[in-house]
Amino acid sequence: MITSKPFSHQFRRFSLSVGILLAFACGPGLFDENEFLSFFLPESARIRAEDKRYIFSPLLYSSEGNGQESPDSLSADVNLKAWVAYAGGGVSTEVAAKVIYEGDKSAENAFIAQLSRMHEPALAYIQLARKVERASGGGDIWSPVPADTAALKKLLVEAQTGYAAAPDAFLKERYAYQAVKLADQTGDYANALSLYDKLVVPLATKTYISDWALCRHAGAALSEGDTARAIYEFAQVFDRCPSRREQAEASLRIYGLRFRDSALTFAHTDQEKAAVYALCAIQPKQDALPLLESLVALAPQNPLVELTMAREINRNEYYFLSDQNPIYGYDEASRHDSVAFETRRKTSASYADQLRDFALGAATNEKLNDPAFWYTAAAYLAYLSKDYADAQATLDKAAMATTSNVDLKKQIALQRMLLLAAQTETITAKTESQLIGYLEEFGNTENFRFNNAFVTVCGQFADLYRKEANDAKSEGWFSSCSRPKTDVGKEASMAKSFLLTMLTSSQLNRSGAYVNINTDQLAIEDSTSASTVKQVVAFAQQTNPTDFDKRLLKLTGFDLSYLHTLLGRRWLAEQRYQEAAEAFAKVPDTVWHNEPFTTYFTQNPFRLPPIGEATASANPYTPVQFAQRMAQLQKQLQDAKGEDAAKLYYELGCGAYNISWFGNAWLLVKRSWSSAELVGSLYGTTKPGELDRAGRQLMHDPYYSTAPAKAFFEQAMKATKKPELAARACFMAARCEQNELTIRLAVEEVKRGYADYDEKKWETMTRKLRREQYGHFLAQLASTYRQTRFQHEMLRECATYADYVGGR
Numbered sequence: 001m002i003t004s005k006p007f008s009h010q011f012r013r014f015s016l017s018v019g020i021l022l023a024f025a026c027g028p029g030l031f032d033e034n035e036f037l038s039f040f041l042p043e044s045a046r047i048r049a050e051d052k053r054y055i056f057s058p059l060l061y062s063s064e065g066n067g068q069e070s071p072d073s074l075s076a077d078v079n080l081k082a083w084v085a086y087a088g089g090g091v092s093t094e095v096a097a098k099v100i101y102e103g104d105k106s107a108e109n110a111f112i113a114q115l116s117r118m119h120e121p122a123l124a125y126i127q128l129a130r131k132v133e134r135a136s137g138g139g140d141i142w143s144p145v146p147a148d149t150a151a152l153k154k155l156l157v158e159a160q161t162g163y164a165a166a167p168d169a170f171l172k173e174r175y176a177y178q179a180v181k182l183a184d185q186t187g188d189y190a191n192a193l194s195l196y197d198k199l200v201v202p203l204a205t206k207t208y209i210s211d212w213a214l215c216r217h218a219g220a221a222l223s224e225g226d227t228a229r230a231i232y233e234f235a236q237v238f239d240r241c242p243s244r245r246e247q248a249e250a251s252l253r254i255y256g257l258r259f260r261d262s263a264l265t266f267a268h269t270d271q272e273k274a275a276v277y278a279l280c281a282i283q284p285k286q287d288a289l290p291l292l293e294s295l296v297a298l299a300p301q302n303p304l305v306e307l308t309m310a311r312e313i314n315r316n317e318y319y320f321l322s323d324q325n326p327i328y329g330y331d332e333a334s335r336h337d338s339v340a341f342e343t344r345r346k347t348s349a350s351y352a353d354q355l356r357d358f359a360l361g362a363a364t365n366e367k368l369n370d371p372a373f374w375y376t377a378a379a380y381l382a383y384l385s386k387d388y389a390d391a392q393a394t395l396d397k398a399a400m401a402t403t404s405n406v407d408l409k410k411q412i413a414l415q416r417m418l419l420l421a422a423q424t425e426t427i428t429a430k431t432e433s434q435l436i437g438y439l440e441e442f443g444n445t446e447n448f449r450f451n452n453a454f455v456t457v458c459g460q461f462a463d464l465y466r467k468e469a470n471d472a473k474s475e476g477w478f479s480s481c482s483r484p485k486t487d488v489g490k491e492a493s494m495a496k497s498f499l500l501t502m503l504t505s506s507q508l509n510r511s512g513a514y515v516n517i518n519t520d521q522l523a524i525e526d527s528t529s530a531s532t533v534k535q536v537v538a539f540a541q542q543t544n545p546t547d548f549d550k551r552l553l554k555l556t557g558f559d560l561s562y563l564h565t566l567l568g569r570r571w572l573a574e575q576r577y578q579e580a581a582e583a584f585a586k587v588p589d590t591v592w593h594n595e596p597f598t599t600y601f602t603q604n605p606f607r608l609p610p611i612g613e614a615t616a617s618a619n620p621y622t623p624v625q626f627a628q629r630m631a632q633l634q635k636q637l638q639d640a641k642g643e644d645a646a647k648l649y650y651e652l653g654c655g656a657y658n659i660s661w662f663g664n665a666w667l668l669v670k671r672s673w674s675s676a677e678l679v680g681s682l683y684g685t686t687k688p689g690e691l692d693r694a695g696r697q698l699m700h701d702p703y704y705s706t707a708p709a710k711a712f713f714e715q716a717m718k719a720t721k722k723p724e725l726a727a728r729a730c731f732m733a734a735r736c737e738q739n740e741l742t743i744r745l746a747v748e749e750v751k752r753g754y755a756d757y758d759e760k761k762w763e764t765m766t767r768k769l770r771r772e773q774y775g776h777f778l779a780q781l782a783s784t785y786r787q788t789r790f791q792h793e794m795l796r797e798c799a800t801y802a803d804y805v806g807g808r
Contacts, residue, residue, distance in 0.1 A: 036318060037317075037321045037452060038314055038448075038449050039415075039418060039452055040310070040317060040411065041310075041411045041414070042307070044373060044377070044405065044411040045408075046303070046369070046370060047306070047307050047310075050245075051304065051307055053246075054304070054307060054311070055307070055310070055314070056284075056311040060253065060254075077093065078243055079243070080096050080097055080100065081093060082170075082207070083096050084096050084111070086119065086122070086170050087111060087114040087115050087119065088114050091110045095109060095111045096111045099126060100126060103130050119168075119171075121166070121167055122170075122171060125171050128155065128162060128178065129178065131151070131155055132152070132155055132181070132182065135147060135151040135152050136185060147185065152185055152186050153182075155178075156179060156182040156186065159175050159178040160195075163199055169203065169204070173210060174209055175199075176199035176200045176203065176209075176210075176213060177200070177209050177212050177213040179195045179199055180192050180195050180216045184216045184220050189221075189223045190224065193220050193221060196213055196216075200217075211236075211241035211244055212244055214236065214241075215234070215247060215248055217233060218233035218234045218251070219251065227257065228260050228265070228266070229263070230251075231252065231257055231260060231276065231279075232267060232276055234249070234252060235275040235278070235279040236272060236275055238278075238279045239271075239274075239275035239278065239279070249282070252280070252283055253284065258280060258283060259281075259283075270299065271299065273298055274295055274298040274299035277291045277292075277294045277295040281308045281311075282307070287351060288308055288311065288312055289351070289355060289358060291308070293358065296367075305368070306373055309358075309373075309374075309377055310377075312355055313355065313377060316352055317384055319344060319345040319349075320384040320385075321384075349385065352381050352385060353381075355381055356378050356381040359375075359377040359378035359381065360394070363397070370401075370408075372398045372399075372401035372402065372405075372408055373408055375394050375397045375398035375401060376408060376411055376412055379391045379398060379415060382394060383419060388419060388422050391419055395412060395415055395419065413438070413441065414453050417435075417438035417453060418453055418456070418457065420435060420438065420457075421435075421456070422460070424461070424464060427461070427465065429546070432546070432548040435457075435461060436552060436555075439458070439552075440551065442454045443555060444509060454503075454509070455503075455509065458504045459500070459504050462501040465494070465500065466494065468490060468493040469491070469493040469494040491535040491539070492539055492549075494535050495532075495535045495536040495538070496539070496549075498524075498528065498532055498533075499553065499555075499558070501519070503555065503556060505520055505524060506518040506519070506520060506521070507522075522670070525566060525569075529574070530567060530571045530573070533566050533567045536563060537567055540553055540560060541560070560586070564586040564587045565583075567583040568587070568627065572627065572668055572669050573669045573670075573702075573703060575656070577631040578634070580630075584623050584624035585624050585628075589622070592624070596667060597667065600666075601619060601623065601665060601668070602618065602619050603664040604617045604664075605621060605654075605658040605665035605668070606626075606629070606651055606655050607654065608657070608732070627668075629655070630656075633651055633655070634652065636648055642719060643721065643722065645715075645719045646717075646720035646722075646725055647720075649713070649716035649719060649729075650725065650728065650732075653709045653710075653711075653712030653716060653732055656706070656709035656712055657709035657732065657735075660704065660706045660709065661678075662706060662735075662739050663706075669703060670703070678742070678743060681694070681698065682694055682746060682747060682750040683750065691750060698746070699744065704739065704743050705736070705740050707736070710737070713732045713733040714729075714733055716729040723787075723788045724788055724789060726784075727781060727785035727788040727791060730780055731790070733777040734777035734780075734781055737776060738770075740774055741769060741770060744774070745766065770804075775804075778804060
């Protein structure tokens with residue numbers, strides 16, 4: 001994130017809270033709990049559109065099925081079509097809907113006219129149904145409308161009277177449903193059960209309306225404590241009534257109902273038993289394999305068979321792919337319990353073996369369809385268990401099996417990519433040929449599972465190339481990358497490692513799909529040594545690149561302008577000014593006259609604001625001219641002495657200071673800047689010793705500590721005999737020292753935590769640190785250069801310095 005900033009900085013206590021906000025707002029992507037670490041496409045299974053909401057999700061339901069659920073009862077096409085047919089046909093469902101659902105009573109309505117001629121008693125039923133809807137309440141959580149219980153009780157009497165007088169089965173069934181519904185709504189659950197037995201059961205012909213009544217009956221049974229019956233009845237509604245299946249399934253999920261053997265005692269056929277197993281198998285937070293086995297034995301063609309298998313894989317794969325508690329947890333007890341996570345991980349290993357054995361058996365079960373799915377599932381479970389040889393052999397069987405599922409074919413290819421990365425120890429030309437095809441296929445897709453796998457494989461191959469380049473000991477992404485001349489033949493490997501690592505970043509993975517294992521491109525750039533970037537530039541400029549080399553570079557989208565700009569930045573970060581000038585000189589001049597340089601490189605990088613002024617003078621330099629000037633100053637120092645050397649040191653110090661985080665030319669070293677990045681870089685380092693290590697690293701980072709600038713200013717003080725120049729150099733050395741204090745305070749702030757902040761103690765500590773450890777040059781300025789004009793200007797223009805000198 002590039003932002004503008006004031007020239008002067010003062011440490012603020014709110015920086016931690018800002019840093020926390022930025023960590024979420026400016027990270028690789030907005031976090032979505034529905035997306036989790038997964039490489040297995042649930043669509044590999046045969047899944048009907050109406051069942052997509054039952055795909056595994058850490059949320060209550062999967063969002064992948066949004067917009068594809070069956071219509072609810074108030075607008076169900078089946079009901080409208082039934083009414084149109086009952087009325088004699090000839091009118092549209094839209095015309096009927098205006099009467100049934102909107103209360104249209106106009107004589108001009110063709111549907112009313114037909115009912116008046118052929119089924120006049122139906123008009124009385126429709127009026128009753130409309131009254132029930134109005135009395136039932138509704139609204140939303142912000143403005144709920146309570147039910148009118150007294151009205152509902154009166155309507156129950158009318159429904160029973162209407163049932164007795166109904167002239168045909170069509171109306172009788174609907175009056176029966178209304179009676180059961182009204183009793184349930186008024187909390188008279190025993191009466192709802194009784195009315196179902198009296199009014200619905202005796203009906204000679206039953207339609208989906210009786211299933212609507214059965215769904216109410218199941219809810220009443222649950223309220224009365226008969227959970228087993230409720231599970232059985234909800235399962236039957238789910239199995240055979242599309243217009244109520246979502247409500248039936250939700251009743252189990254929301255109330256946490258799980259399979260009970262006693263529910264099977266109500267079943268009369270294997271189909272009814274299978275319905276119980278199927279509905280219970282898709283409930284969350286349970287091992288469903290026993291239910292799946294029973295379902296396959298009773299009804300192998302049930303549409304939820306493959307979906308249930310995919311659910312079990314998705315539900316357990318996290319424990320193989322991650323080493324920490326998932327955001328959604330296995331259950332409420334383990335959500336924040338690392339011990340429970342480890343216990344569940346061990347259980348998942350043995351459970352995955354059981355799933356794998358089942359999948360292999362299912363692949364040869366002639367009663368099941370699509371053996372390719374079962375072999376693919378078994379191969380993926382073998383991959384999770386690191387049994388790569390078996391995973392490969394089983395996946396070959398999946399590839400040879402015939403399937404019409406396009407997503408399953410993609411899953412097979414995805415697993416081949418994962419296995420290629422997992423099994424490769426030495427990279428060959430054949431390996432690269434296979435790899436680049438997979439990367440082109442699965443990079444920047446809209447499917448987050450594809451992106452998860454893409455990022456993982458890129459990272460694994462980046463590590464392999466890195467080892468090949470004999471650089472396994474680097475501390476950053478690509479720091480300390482220089483190698484003996486005998487290793488120059490392996491520079492291409494380091495370049496490939498860098499490019500593949502860049503492909504793992506959220507910025508280069510441009511799909512928009514969430515990937516929860518992304519890295520950050522800017523962080524990679526900032527921790528890569530100039531020597532590594534130099535190797536990448538050489539890789540991009542090679543005269544005879546391989547097909548893999550060309551396609552990999554194209555995949556990143558990097559051109560020589562970007563690479564030379566990055567190389568110049570990295571040389572500047574390492575204070576190698578001549579090399580930086582040479583790199584910047586190869587960047588087209590138009591780059592320096594466009595964003596972001598026209599906005600964030602506008603002040604003279606060799607000047608600091610005069611005391612009392614807010615900004616420095618306008619910038620006459622381009623980045624390449626700045627680097628050339630720094631290199632020129634450094635070269636002139638070789639022969640300069642005395643005052644000439646002092647001036648050179650001071651100007652070098654100003655340039656080095658301004659390309660730090662505290663300066664006005666930070667854009668020449670990094671592509672981003674944030675006022676909260678000091679604290680933000682430390683936030684989340686909670687493991688023992690991790691914060692101390694990160695703090696030490698931060699305090700020794702020349703970009704933040706301004707150590708190079710401080711060294712130049714000290715040399716200027718030593719070389720000059722002029723008190724005014726010495727005073728200015730001393731002041732700038734003091735500013736560098738205060739920068740070091742700012743970093744120290746950032747570390748202290750994170751150590752203490754925002755909640756434990758005590759303003760008085762913090763101010764006391766800050767004053768103590770400034771005077772005892774970070775006030776050397778301030779003290780020298782106040783004593784040695786007391787009589788200088790610069791000192792007088794400082795006392796007049798800078799209240800903070802005046803307070804310091806005055807002991808306040």
